[in-house]
Amino acid sequence: xxxxxxxxxxxxxxxxxxxxxxxxxxxxxxxxxxxxxxxxxxxxxxxxxxxxxxxxxxxxxxxxxxxxxxxxxxxxxxxxxxxxxxxxxxxxxxxxxxxxxxxxxxxxxxxxxxxxxxxxxxxxxxxxxxxxxxxxxxxxxxxxxxxxxxxxxxxxxxxxxxxxxxxxxxxxxxxxxxxxxxxxxxxxxxxxxxxxxxxxxxxxxxxxxxxxxxxxxxxxxxxxxxxxxxxxxxxxxxxxxxxxxxxxxxxxxxxxxxxxxxxxxxxxxxxxxxxxxxxxxxxxxxxxxxxxxxxxxxxxxxxxxxxxxxxxxxxxxxxxxxxxxxxxxxxxxxxxxxxxxxxxxxxxxxxxxxxxxxxxxxxxxxxxxxxxxxxxxxxxxxxxxxxxxxxxxxxxxxxxxxxxxxxxxxxxxxx
Amino acid sequence: xxxxxxxxxxxxxxxxxxxxxxxxxxxxxxxxxxxxxxxxxxxxxxxxxxxxxxxxxxxxxxxxxxxxxxxxxxxxxxxxxxxxxxxxxxxxxxxxxxxxxxxxxxxxxxxxxxxxxxxxxxxxxxxxxxxxxxxxxxxxxxxxxxxxxxxxxxxxxxxxxxxxxxxxxxxxxxxxxxxxxxxxxxxxxxxxxxxxxxxxxxxxxxxxxxxxxxxxxxxxxxxxxxxxxxxxxxxxxxxxxxxxxxxxxxxxxxxxxxxxxxxxxxxxxxxxxxxxxxxxxxxxxxxxxxxxxxxxxxxxxxxxxxxxxxxxxxxxxxxxxxxxxxxxxxxxxxxxxxxxxxxxxxxxxxxxxxxxxxxxxxxxxxxxxxxxxxxxxxxxxxxxxxxxxxxxxxxxxxxxxxxxxxxxxxxxxxx
Numbered sequence: 001x002x003x004x005x006x007x008x009x010x011x012x013x014x015x016x017x018x019x020x021x022x023x024x025x026x027x028x029x030x031x032x033x034x035x036x037x038x039x040x041x042x043x044x045x046x047x048x049x050x051x052x053x054x055x056x057x058x059x060x061x062x063x064x065x066x067x068x069x070x071x072x073x074x075x076x077x078x079x080x081x082x083x084x085x086x087x088x089x090x091x092x093x094x095x096x097x098x099x100x101x102x103x104x105x106x107x108x109x110x111x112x113x114x115x116x117x118x119x120x121x122x123x124x125x126x127x128x129x130x131x132x133x134x135x136x137x138x139x140x141x142x143x144x145x146x147x148x149x150x151x152x153x154x155x156x157x158x159x160x161x162x163x164x165x166x167x168x169x170x171x172x173x174x175x176x177x178x179x180x181x182x183x184x185x186x187x188x189x190x191x192x193x194x195x196x197x198x199x200x201x202x203x204x205x206x207x208x209x210x211x212x213x214x215x216x217x218x219x220x221x222x223x224x225x226x227x228x229x230x231x232x233x234x235x236x237x238x239x240x241x242x243x244x245x246x247x248x249x250x251x252x253x254x255x256x257x258x259x260x261x262x263x264x265x266x267x268x269x270x271x272x273x274x275x276x277x278x279x280x281x282x283x284x285x286x287x288x289x290x291x292x293x294x295x296x297x298x299x300x301x302x303x304x305x306x307x308x309x310x311x312x313x314x315x316x317x318x319x320x321x322x323x324x325x326x327x328x329x330x331x332x333x334x335x336x337x338x339x340x341x342x343x344x345x346x347x348x349x350x351x352x353x354x355x356x357x358x359x360x361x362x363x364x365x366x367x368x369x370x371x372x373x374x375x376x377x378x379x380x381x382x383x384x385x386x387x388x389x390x391x392x393x394x395x396x397x398x399x400x401x402x403x404x405x406x407x408x409x410x411x412x413x414x415x
Numbered sequence: 416x417x418x419x420x421x422x423x424x425x426x427x428x429x430x431x432x433x434x435x436x437x438x439x440x441x442x443x444x445x446x447x448x449x450x451x452x453x454x455x456x457x458x459x460x461x462x463x464x465x466x467x468x469x470x471x472x473x474x475x476x477x478x479x480x481x482x483x484x485x486x487x488x489x490x491x492x493x494x495x496x497x498x499x500x501x502x503x504x505x506x507x508x509x510x511x512x513x514x515x516x517x518x519x520x521x522x523x524x525x526x527x528x529x530x531x532x533x534x535x536x537x538x539x540x541x542x543x544x545x546x547x548x549x550x551x552x553x554x555x556x557x558x559x560x561x562x563x564x565x566x567x568x569x570x571x572x573x574x575x576x577x578x579x580x581x582x583x584x585x586x587x588x589x590x591x592x593x594x595x596x597x598x599x600x601x602x603x604x605x606x607x608x609x610x611x612x613x614x615x616x617x618x619x620x621x622x623x624x625x626x627x628x629x630x631x632x633x634x635x636x637x638x639x640x641x642x643x644x645x646x647x648x649x650x651x652x653x654x655x656x657x658x659x660x661x662x663x664x665x666x667x668x669x670x671x672x673x674x675x676x677x678x679x680x681x682x683x684x685x686x687x688x689x690x691x692x693x694x695x696x697x698x699x700x701x702x703x704x705x706x707x708x709x710x711x712x713x714x715x716x717x718x719x720x721x722x723x724x725x726x727x728x729x730x731x732x733x734x735x736x737x738x739x740x741x742x743x744x745x746x747x748x749x750x751x752x753x754x755x756x757x758x759x760x761x762x763x764x765x766x767x768x769x770x771x772x773x774x775x776x777x778x779x780x781x782x783x784x785x786x787x788x789x790x791x792x793x794x795x796x797x798x799x800x801x802x803x804x805x806x807x808x809x810x811x812x813x814x815x816x817x818x819x820x821x822x823x824x825x826x827x828x829x830x
Contacts, residue, residue: 030619034638050623085654085677085725086615088626104615104725106626154792161794169823170642171796174635174727178793182620200501200519204445205597208465211503211521220589223449227585227829239500262500310500310519312589377569378593379463379576381586408584414642414829 006288008392009321009355015283016297016326019304023188023256023330030176033168035229035413036186037331042162045180047152052107056147059098059120059136060111063144074137079122081108081132098136107148114147115140155179165332167413187331190230193251194222197237197244197262197272198310216312216378217261224319225259228327229413239263244275252280252303256330259323262310272307276300288354288392292318312378317357320387324411337410342367344388344403349396359384362405384408421703423807424736424770430698431712431741434719438603438671438745445591448583450644450828451601452746457577460595462567467522471562474513474535474551475526478559489552494537496523496547513551522563529562530555570594580747582828602746605645608666609637612652612659612677612687613725631727631793632676639734640674643742644828654678659690667695667718671745674738677725687722691715703769703807707733727793732772735802739826752825757782759803759818764811774799777820799823 007015025039054060061077069075081089082100089099093110101107101114119140123130155161161179166172168186176184201215202208218234225232233255237247244263251258263272273285273296280300285307287295295318296307306323308315325335344367350356359371359380367388371380386405390397397403422430440454469475476492484490496504497515504514508525516522516529534555538545570576576594581587583601591599616630617623633649640647648670652662659678666673678687688700688711695715700722702710710733711722721738723730740750759782765771774786774795782803786795801820805812812818 030634031637034641046623046629050628051625083626085613086626104613104628154794162797170635170638171731171793173638174631174731175793175797177619177631177634178629178727180619180623180629182618198500198519203597204592204595208461208595210466211498211501213465213501213519214461214593214595216589216592219445219592220585222446223585223588226449312593316586316589378586378590379569382577382590409829412829414824414827 006286006293007284008288008353010392012284012287012295012297012322016322019283019297019299020326020329021256021304022332023190025185026188027183028186030173030182030184033173033176033184033186034170036168036189037333038162038164038166038168038184039187039332040185041160041164042176042179042181042184044155044157044159044161044178046155046178047157048155048178049149049151049153051151053149053151054101054103054105054107054114054147055149056114056116057103058101058117058147059115059138060093060101060105060107061098061113061115061142062093062095062111063113063142063146065095066113066115066138066141069138069141071139074139077136077138078133079130079136083108112144112148113142115142116147165334167333190228190327190330191254191256192225192230192232192327193255193258194218194225194232194234195237195244195247195251195258195260196234197239197260199239201236217308217310217315220312220316220378221259221261221308221319224316224324225327227412228324229331230327239271241271241275241278244271245279248275248300248305249279252301252305255303257327258300258303258305259308260305261308261315263307272296276305276307280305287322289317289321290350290354290356292321292357295322297322313359313381316381320411321357328413333413335411337406339389339404339406341402342405344397344401345399346370347396347398348372348388348390350390350394352395353392355392356388356390358388358390360386360388360405362386362388362407367403367405421701421708422699423703423768425807427699427702427712427737431737434698434712434714435741435744436671436719437747438605440600441603442598443601445588445597445599448588448591448599448601449585451583451604452748453577453579453581453583453599454602454747455600456575456579457591457594457596457599459570459572459574459576459593461570461593462572463570463593464564464566464568466566468564469516469518469520469522469529469562470564471529471531472518473516473529473531473562474553475508475516475522476513476528476530476557477508477510477526478528478557478561480510481528481530481553481556484553484556486554489554492551492553493548494545494551498523527559527563528557530557531562580749582748605643605671605742605745606669607640607645607647607742608670608673609633609640609647609649610652610659610662610666610673610675611649612654612675614654616651632723632725632730635727635731635793636674636676636723636734639731639739640742642827643739644746644748645742654686656686656690656693659686660694663690663715663720664694667716667720670718672741673715673718673720674723675720676723676730678722687711691720691722695720702737704732704736705765705769705771707736707772710737712737728774728796731796735826736772743828748828750826752821754804754819754821756817757820759812759816760814761785762811762813763787763803763805765805765809767810768807770807771805773803773805775801775803775820777801777803777822782818782820
């Protein structure tokens, strides 16, 4: 009954890793792919640009015809055609000739440069009135290739432009569009069932009677789940073993992963852990971390079940320490929050063998203060911006020590 | 016709700021409030904890009854009641007595501490079989207040817990739930109309004919808009002034803000700018920035219209430099991407009076390389991770200079 043995965090992570599930892939519309994860390498279907293209509004010319032109030494060219956006010319430029082009127009045959419109004067003020052919004065020279973007200079047809496992930001999505793909193969989003247990829970807005607690985990944990890219459905269960068994059994058949909150305290008669043991296998229960010690992990119907505390901060920390990485990896996303070294100006006691994730407020240079009291105190997660990590080989930290911190924001998908 | 005068970036920002719109507020379900912006201060409706609460599974006791207890000097107490989650006891503890409590239970009258269950041995192995009253051996002492979370120690009833303008992360959402609110007042999300112009544009998947270009702005810019928390509808328009006038006129009546891409090149006959001038007012057209010079801003039907380039990278840079902040401020979000100092190992020329946003790959110490070629080259935005900013008072940078960079990710809402 003196249950005070907890497995170290490294061991818990090892067990979870051995039971990591990676989801199947699905084809989705590129338009819906923001922050999704590529499940295929992408090779361009086209050269980009797909043709030699004008980078400016102006005149496609033979550069040699412009040499030595200045405002004091204007030269003249005959404009033989005009090209609008999306259009092209079948004409071939000969010496002394030019074709009017827009930004993005194909550079016509015979031209090797584009002279910006600003350095020309044409017959009419309003160019629309110019009938072909018309004359322009040119006031500046261009060198061959000037203002021309050459076919394939950005991307060659068949070139690999993105690797499998890339997380898609606006620029990658644009690049895939340019490469010719309206749909892409991505990893599925995890379907998560969140089961909240606790007879004491009421909803915000309901009258709070003695011994009752507002169900905040429903809000915090479901928002955290969604922030990893996963979808979540929520169910409420009483502290009744048969009810919880039934809820978990059903959920493991319909969802990729199940999370519970409540009923995990390290004592006899903890409903959720007992329920998982009855219908599946508890892989561990109790990890030497603080906050969040009474966390469990099990497998039911080949589906992972993470059993989190009912205490709000404990549940959030357990999510950050163990679940977040699992949800990322299900989608084939590496989880590597940046760790920073900071000087601490506070002293915190800790226990050898235990890993502490101290809620802390950290600036660019140092840890300013810690909020390490009470695993029910959500306010501490609001006032903190980071975890200060005291690993299992350290017995606390002293003022002036260099410590390791992780900013909360760096654990996000869209960091 | 030698249109080479552009307003400085600072002037463009000033004009935009004078025309900043801030949206109305709306009441939404707390469950839908992730990354929304509070439009009210939040004051707690309850003490938190709402009663003196046990922080552990164990026995509520008078601490003095446990003094000197150890494994070699056990003491005995009589258990007079048991409390499950969500329940409480009307009994009052007298010396020599204890009441069994669960984590979160109200601490009964007369008790001033909770002894963890692990340090007790009761009559039966399975505690469920114990009939009241029963005896426990206790193997450790507790001090008064130990394992008790006192009423209001986290938050006092009526205390302000969150300020207006806070962006809601999971912890803030949980805190609001705990404070008793199922709904909250937030700033509305901007309703954005994105009008893509260009006769040359086709969709990815369609056959790419000469002079055509795949419409990637639709993907990049709409994803960028959504990443600020805004909603977007997209419309396609040809390079036809009547069509574009009609599209913009309609959009300004139905949306909070309009963005266009294409038709802004600094030359005569640019459809979008002419259209805005015809039905409203162009506030500026052409800003001394690179990339993105031919950017315009106007007002039509009291609605802001940002006119972006057709070139993919120019449009993205214009969005980052001018539009992103506007969309944030519409929701009352301050936009302060963190700027970092880095050493550059590259030399880049720039023009006095112009602000350059050089696409760059930067590590923790230095700018490793720049990707400053071609405003059509989306690939450069994929390979870069930051903007290196050369302000209008500098004529380029040299190897070894300390420069200012902004990581792309730090411009996100969820940073």
